[in-house]
Amino acid sequence: MNTDQIVIVGGGHAAAALCACLAEAGQARRVHLVSAESELPYQRPPLSKSFLKKADETIAPHKAAAWYAEQGIQVHLSDPVVSIDRKALRVLLRSGTQLDYQYLVLATGTRARTLDALPPGLSNVHLLRDAENARSLRTRLAEMIDRGQRLTVLGGGFIGLELAASARQLGLDVTVLEVAPRLLGRSVSASLGEHVLAHHRGMGTEVQIGVCVEDFELHDARLVSMQVNGNRVAVDELVLGIGAVPEARLAADCGLAVDNGIVVDACMRTSDMAILAIGDCAAFPTTDGTRIRLESVQNANDQARTATATLLGREEPYKSLPWFWSEQGPMRLQMAGLLPTSSATIQRAGANASSFTIFHVVNGRLLCAESVNAPLDHMISRKLIEAGVGVNTASLADPSIPLKSLLV
Numbered sequence: 001m002n003t004d005q006i007v008i009v010g011g012g013h014a015a016a017a018l019c020a021c022l023a024e025a026g027q028a029r030r031v032h033l034v035s036a037e038s039e040l041p042y043q044r045p046p047l048s049k050s051f052l053k054k055a056d057e058t059i060a061p062h063k064a065a066a067w068y069a070e071q072g073i074q075v076h077l078s079d080p081v082v083s084i085d086r087k088a089l090r091v092l093l094r095s096g097t098q099l100d101y102q103y104l105v106l107a108t109g110t111r112a113r114t115l116d117a118l119p120p121g122l123s124n125v126h127l128l129r130d131a132e133n134a135r136s137l138r139t140r141l142a143e144m145i146d147r148g149q150r151l152t153v154l155g156g157g158f159i160g161l162e163l164a165a166s167a168r169q170l171g172l173d174v175t176v177l178e179v180a181p182r183l184l185g186r187s188v189s190a191s192l193g194e195h196v197l198a199h200h201r202g203m204g205t206e207v208q209i210g211v212c213v214e215d216f217e218l219h220d221a222r223l224v225s226m227q228v229n230g231n232r233v234a235v236d237e238l239v240l241g242i243g244a245v246p247e248a249r250l251a252a253d254c255g256l257a258v259d260n261g262i263v264v265d266a267c268m269r270t271s272d273m274a275i276l277a278i279g280d281c282a283a284f285p286t287t288d289g290t291r292i293r294l295e296s297v298q299n300a301n302d303q304a305r306t307a308t309a310t311l312l313g314r315e316e317p318y319k320s321l322p323w324f325w326s327e328q329g330p331m332r333l334q335m336a337g338l339l340p341t342s343s344a345t346i347q348r349a350g351a352n353a354s355s356f357t358i359f360h361v362v363n364g365r366l367l368c369a370e371s372v373n374a375p376l377d378h379m380i381s382r383k384l385i386e387a388g389v390g391v392n393t394a395s396l397a398d399p400s401i402p403l404k405s406l407l408v
């Protein structure tokens, strides 16, 4: 029995970042990386963007197999953890392999949300979560171009909209159906939501918001049609982009606290001190006493750093500024900070007609910045938010005053 092992469950961004941090700290030889996927951890963001548009683009691993071997990290692919024995400090993999741990880190991410009315296995209904999904979708999009078919995307969230923009750029006819009254309703301000809607319509995508989608007609393992606002609409291919749910089943099964994700403290410890959780699956406390879960590369990377400190016996509570990016065709959207429930909003024009930043100020302090095609403003906004200093709203709005000058 090996008593000092660190077992990481998951093969995504958080797991890859944790491997890198532990290697840097000279701890790699203690590590087992256990992934349900058949490939080494890879970059997920391109899957809805460049990967779909370029037939020859390959999946980009964070690190090559040789790196894991050199570091002494033992990698178990296509072999998900099926149960955790907290008393014995041991996990069981699907293959029957058992791994003892001193520390276990759950980095199990999320799984795409599905609809009960659309059982798995329908040949023209797709999800976009992993490399396998993206490969089959890319092949299907190419076939659709040849056949002149229309892609329907159910859900106007980030992944659905990125996919819709990529498909439009490939020349496909695309419809986006959003049940909520606006796009990206849970993530961005109403003004930015309006801009995003106009952007997609400008790209030639048919976008319907506030729709009622029901009564799916299935035939021969295919979705044939559905009712949209009471009208029967034929479906060629449908992608479900209706969000993700935290992959917390392992945690729940072994009795860890779960509440919209695996509940952790600011040092990423679950309700069992020997088990940590990081990344999309972790529900962590914020400074204002609430608990949130973030789905972003930044969050996965930064929580891996916090977890490394915890594993090495240091208390370094997680307090990174959240930031995020999305590419929807020619539009690059970047967010810094979390959108407050109410704020004074100030818009600043960017360097050209298609770029701007919306600032959200509360009690004279900048809390959030939403930038469109304005990467420099995004970078400086992050610094301004982190600095926590008071901001002059007139200066924020005036593009002739360099944003950088507000940092002093």
Ligand SMILES: Cc1cc2nc3c(=O)[nH]c(=O)nc-3n(C[C@H](O)[C@H](O)[C@H](O)COP(=O)(O)OP(=O)(O)OC[C@H]3O[C@@H](n4cnc5c(N)ncnc54)[C@H](O)[C@@H]3O)c2cc1C
Residues within 6 Å of the ligand: 009, 010, 011, 012, 013, 014, 015, 034, 035, 036, 037, 044, 045, 046, 047, 048, 079, 080, 081, 082, 107, 108, 109, 110, 128, 129, 130, 159, 247, 250, 278, 279, 280, 281, 294, 295, 296, 297, 298, 300, 323, 324, 325, 326, 327
């Ligand atoms: C198509 C797409 C585009 C995205 N674009 C952006 C973007 O532009 N910007 C951005 O900031 N974020 C983006 N994201 C979100 C970002 O990829 C995630 O926030 C990030 O991957 C989270 O990392 P994670 O390691 O927590 O989870 P994941 O990367 O989802 O990894 C979870 C891993 O755990 C594995 N797993 C689950 N259960 C088990 C088990 N029982 N045993 C073993 N392994 C298991 C899964 O197979 C998976 O490999 C995108 C996501 C997708 C899907």
